[in-house]
Amino acid sequence: MGSDIRHLLNDVNALKSDAKSDLRWLITIFGTGFLVLAGLLIYGYLRLDDRLSKTESLETKIDTKLEDLLQRIPPVVVPPPKK
16 A cells, blocks of 8 residues: 555656656747747848848939939920910
């Protein structure tokens, strides 16, 4: 009878140990997944920021060229109104 109780207690302790180990693995997996996801989001944001800054510089060049083109076009002569 005494050995049966010790056997049950050993089984309970083994189950507790396994449960703690499984919980640690689960937390580690979720933590790693979260860090990978956060890293990917940060990487994507930085790439998007680089592309937007390139687009802004290109927009500035286009605006400058348009202004230069407008200065080279002669003004339109409007005929005087007829009475």
